[in-house]
Amino acid sequence: MEKKYAYNSDFNETFRRNNAEQFILSTKLRKVCRKYTSRNYYRRCVKESFPFIDTLRSYKLKENIANDIISGLTVGVMQIPQGMAYAMLSSLPPICGLYISFFGPLVYFFLGTSRHVSMGCISIVSLMIGSVLDDAISNSGFNKEGRRLPQNLTLLSAIGSSGYNESGYGPLNLTVEGQPSPYVTQGHLPHASVNAFKIELASALSLVSGIVMIFLGRLGFGVITTYMPEPMVSGFTSAVAVQIITAQAKHIFGLDVVRHNGYYKIIKTWVDILKNIGDTQWLPLVIFCVSFIILYSIKVHINIRFKAKLKVPIPADLIVVVLATVIAYAAKLSRNNGLNVVKEIPAGFPSFSPPDLSLVIPRYLKDAVMIGIVAFTQTVSIAKILAQTNNYDINSNQEMVAYGAGSVVCSLFSGYIPAGSVGRSMVQEGAGGKTQVASLFGCLVVLVVIVAVGPLFYHLPQCVLSAVVLMSLRGMFLQYTELPSLWRKSKIDFMIWVVTAASTIVLDAEIGIIIGIVFSVFTVTVRTQRTDGYRASYVGETSVMKNIERYQTVVLDGRPELIVICYHGPVCFANAEHFMRTVYRKSGMDPKMLLKALRRQQQKAQIQLDVSVEKDVLEETLCRNDHQKIAIDFTTVNFVDLVGVKTIKRVHKDYQSVGIELILVGCNDDVIDMFEKCDIMGEFSSSLFTSMELLLAHLNFQQTSSSCNGEEPLMNGFCEGKKSHISKEKD
Template identity: 25%
Template structure:
């Protein structure tokens, strides 16, 4: 039961007196934050604002039951909303019945993919996406999201929606069409949100801005002056509906569904790990996939759209004192009450306010410091970040993340294809062997070469290793012995083993004896299977370099 219902873990030790206070407070604060955010992110996804509220109910309840993080706040997020718009807007007109139907199907597909990944224990997939790639993609996507909201903030219906450069060009070409009352509302909302975010953190700025702008717009009837408002927000709970299954639609949505499933999980899991490390309880990547999968499947049947764990809301939830998943349940209940009784209050909410909420929310995702940090430490990682960032801006969301992932894989292959190798010398005072480039005082002998290989050996790097060994050998006169330190070799494949065997035999024929020292158990097992123990005997099984060196002298 605990495997599928992790909430049983925190329920067993729930302290009603201590834990409930934090959960109730956090649930209330996140609900106040999520109501305007959910509506804004629905608008970003090309959907009616009320669907943001729908997506903030059932998924929260399901994740609280199936997820392992006790403080993660699941619901609509800007990144996923942008991916939804990117993937579905090419198939149907945003906001149309066909578009909404495709979004329901997309949510179901995302949920099924995540659930299957969890069932087949594929949570480790997140480790194969470089942090540099995620940072570059997130920063570029944040800029795209912010630019996509310009049309709501300036009151001009901009046709370009994804390409940042086209959006900027169109804004400048239509600058004389800017609707000044809308611009005033948008700029004022952004400034107020920033002030509350930086100076008055204890008060939910989004709620203050939403309430004040609704009051101003309604009192002065600014909608009659051309300010776009949300108007009627349907009340009541979403009914149960079955997503429409069409093979052609599934095939068209599959690439974006895979992207959302993986990116959503990576974003959610990263935040969950940060909080769990502070609170000292375990997080299971595969159970997290199960929780997110069930949440997305659930939202597809109740008029929602794909969701994941949000950075900012989770941080607020944690800082507000959330102790368990009950805080998310309280948030969902409060939003359900809003749907039942209070949707009419949003009639005069300007769309410029929702756009401002999105802009301020994603501003913090632009991580310039990380680029400089990586450039200072390891420049190739900074290059991976910049490649992902620039390609996402230039060629789009899906192609950008794909380019970044492919580039990072190529960087990994390039690195592993040229492993670090070092000639070792003896430090008498410490009785240890060390890299002679870092320890010039280390003693070496002309008739003996000791080399450490600092990587696993496989088909892609064996040629480079042999080339480097040849360079070391050519630098020695009267060489009689080569000792290979295998202390850093964790694995070796069959192709590399065959090549290394031939290399050893060729040098033995030339009168150079090759010894292997400090070979790890799993590698010795492979040597045994390949018949090396019978062929080379003790010469490949020395536990220390000293032992190999001593034996080599005795055998001359």
Template identity: 30%
Template sequence: MDEDGCDTKSEDFGQIRIDRPFYEDKQLREDFCYQKPKGPNVAKEWSRNFRFKKLLVQTIPVLDWLVKYSWKHDFVKDIISGITVAIMHIPQGMAYAMLGNVPAVVGIYMAFFPVMIYFIFGTSKHNSMGTFSVACLMTGKAVLEYSDPSYFSTKGNIDGSTLIEPTGYSPIQVATAVTFIVALFQLAMYFLRLGAISALLSETLVSGFTTGAAIHVLVSQIKDLFGLQIPKFKGNFSNVYTIIAIFGELSKTNAAALIISFITIVISVLNNDFFKPIVARVSPLPFPMELIAVVVGTLMSKYCNLEASYQIRVVGDIPVGLPEPTLPEFSLLSNLIVDGITISIVTYTINLSMALIFAQKLNYEVDANQELLAMGLSNIFGSFFSCMPVCASLSRSLIQQVVGGVSQIASIISCIILLTVLLWIGPFFQALPKAVLASVIVVALKGMLMQVLDFWKFWKLSKIDALVWLGTFLSVVFIGIDIGLLCGVGLSLASIFFLSFKPHTCLLGHVANTDFYLDIKRYKAARELDGIKIFHYAGGINFATKSIFKSDLIRLIGINPQKEVVNRAKLAKYMGKVDECKINSENLTNKLEKVQNKVNTKLRCLILDFSSVSHIDPSGVSMLKSITDSFMKLGIPVYIAHCKEPVYEMLTKVYPDYTAKIGFRSFPTVHDAVHYATVLFSNSMNSSISTINIQF
């Protein structure tokens, strides 16, 4: 025992007994009837998976879950949940519509038309579809880029250097065109079964991206919080230009707007941090502070005539009734491809992430590909009714679940209430100050802004992940949302590429009286066996990593076989010329003996542990053969242990006769290889290696 209580005493290997015959890989496969699995029967798989009834239920999930719905026990819960979510939709929808540079009523449209389609095709029971700050902001970028500037600031619209020529398109036309192309991409992803594409957006990337987008949202609302007249900037670095313009206009702050913003923010924060937890102990229904702020702000603006008296900017005209169905402007689609791709991936990833959270929490299944179909059809339908791309909102979805919502019937209840607002109540909010909506947005951003602390969490867990987070965040904040997302994906892929070039390698040692072989640098109880080196490699061996495998092997075992072979050849050549040159051969003879003994005393057998080798390509096999041949020239056998079937098949495919070569053998476990080498050392040199049959 050492001072840490570890048993580091070297034990005789023969003390271990495993009650099974000794195996090599080739014999193991013969004895246990190994057969490479056949590919699936495409016709049978297609027939089984695409039967009409099964396909119908998979495509329209409401047909399945609605017949099982418990109207007696669950309907009241969904009514309460639907009413609560509808109350949240009104202020959030109007506020987030401002981020999209479209009329406030569009936010309520988004909580009505697409939601009805998601009810039919969606698989999440608790996702609250509608407006989402990041999606609306990304859409607003395209709206600002391609809409007629006369719809916005009276000072014009600039991108930092040049004026944008008017296009004649209204913000609604651009927004619906974005929605339509987002739908096309999502439907294309569904038919191509690309639901797993969301895996490209890691937790690190999503955190950095949404935090950076939250900064964009915050900056975009400062002008309304302070009542400033600032032109809308387009293109890259728009955030920087906006911040510079804000500092240039701070002296012109509208005091009345600032007071309204300050009061709304303070009351909302106090409600969220102090009052809401108290209410939660008494009632499952949250206190609708946002709606109260909107109603009170509207009443004060209307009866105190804030717009005329204090130049407070208000929401303005809100039409009564439902919008007429209109086809999107197809002439715009070619200009919106990049925006469509980014928005479709971001909204789908966020939507699926939230759906999976609730599904795991409440033990039901969510179909990733079906979610693509549901979102695509929802956006197609919404694009005909003046809607921006929809996405699930974390705050609304959480409330929908917390207050007892059981299914998407809660969303239908919410739609019915919002229909009432659209038909009769909408014009009431025309006098609502934009400062109130900006305050609602800023308070709602708290959760995303606090994600900045995630950087330190990722830094502690992985420096590479932290750099991905930081690179994504900074590129989103200072360059642009779409460029930032592209940079984030690039950094994530680069990190994967970098990690694949840093495989884990180590030497394994034996733990006495066990069949464990562990990293000798991490386990004090693991001791190297005399004359045997066990090299562990974790990762793939291919044309790109073969040099890393070779260099790490040479570094860890301390022997370069190819160099040693060359040294031996040189000394042997010199020894042949000793008599001709009439020089003293004693020194050369000693050198040759040292070269021969150096390798043989240090290493008599090399075992390659392939238990963590996931893949090997022909280039890797060629490298492996070259190294093996070099060791064999030194009289050192090389054994492969714990080789996965696909790796073994590649070895035998590239070199079918390699298992027949003396010194290059494959074993099912490291233990088999070590035992074979140990017995081989103890047998006489005349023993036939190929006929040894060991019971242990």
């Protein structure tokens, strides 16, 4: 039995299913129609597209409602200062951050699959949005006072069609060229209308990004995060933290510094800051330092240290924002000392206003897609961590659809791309939140601020929001302390981190993440090319095969003529030559070297003796090599391409030319199918074995078959007559 099924061809012929029927077109069509017309399929599609249905159906009111209320209100309180701060980071009015903090979690409740992710504004997305807006402003003819010549009314028309007024929040009735306009007669565009243009462009970016994310999610591109390894994401976020500090520096020092864009913008910004450091305004710097110290003391020394005793963390951000607003209003700091404050925050919801996509397409299409991917990457990363911690699964494709839908809705109400916050998500999970119902209670808190409380933050100093932003970056900066450990664990992952971070800091966020992805894929390619094999044998009396250089191994079943090479990785165009060199090097038998040695022996024999002796030397050498066998363990070779097949054929022929037999053991079905498609199964039929045990049994069978005097040999290495003789001796 073992003899019959030792070869792959015999094994497949006996046991492999005949699946020819499934390749018939009519059979395929019947299966597809049956799949897409069944009731279960549509029921499953509805459940996957709207996860909140299962959430509400399985919701345990008595067990979960209290925890969801507490965690939702806690996160909602955090959303208020962080939303305003991150909106300011993107150079948009603070109210835009509150809009995102409301619509983002609301949409995610219906479409998201994570139970604990807190959607809203995050620093990375806000910074990338701000970079695009600054680039658009610098290329549109605005100066820093908001002045712009009226002869080019393309931008005026875009703002006029957006529905914003000159404050950036309500209806605007700018006219196109040839019709009267109060802004044209004034000869310049008021600074407030710059905010209207920024809101319009940010909303257009969000709409385009959302549409692309929904499309990619439906096509199953949620697996894109597999090309963004953790070291790359960590290096990128750590570098973005440096960019965020650079963007907030002018608010901290009270300097009027031009915000640079493009390559080397961090270096250029800090050069300008150092040149103007003598003009530092001490009041915003002191307020920032005091606010940061209070935030650090509460969040680190109270909330984190006494986390087990505090059921709900102290809302440090909201406390600092409220106190700073009250003090600035009472002392009239903005009027008497010229302190930059938030100013007008309108009450109520913005009007429904689809943005003008021509502002984004085609110039900023790449930026819109890249920002959406960055938002998706960070959010799905924290979602996976929380899902593993709480023992449930998330759907990456549906997550991409949820983020895209959130971006679309926010774009219709003066917002931009929402994403999951690491800090708020951890708070939502740590405060006892059980489901996304918690996000609904958070939305209620933000709703109250949007409708009624927002205007009360008029006197909030901008430097306080800078303190809120920088304190939220604490986790990103702690990632720098993990570099020594990362170096000790993996040099390659360390290089991925450094290359991504350096390119993001020196160049730009979009370029940095592209370089990080390319470099990460490059390291995988290099490691695939450099996959090394080893010579293996059994360890002791076990059936485990290990590297003979690392373990105390024994000769394979007493067969010194059998050499086993284990190779890990594919055999493809990228590493075909390396595979061939590895087999030759680890086996210690390079066919070229053997042929050279054979020719030297022939030449020596020809010189010393005659031609007949030369032929005897050749025959003797080939006969000696005829007993030598090299077996390559293919159990860890996951695939072979056309170049790999040609390389294996070449190795096989090279060894044949010197009388050595090459054997492939444990090839998977994909490799066998590739051999069949390349029509080499006939050539390899006697060289493919299903397992190492059957190969050894087959060799034992061959060894004893010639000594059984015509009797049928057994796979245990004995013929029937010898077996009976041994049995009699034992008796």
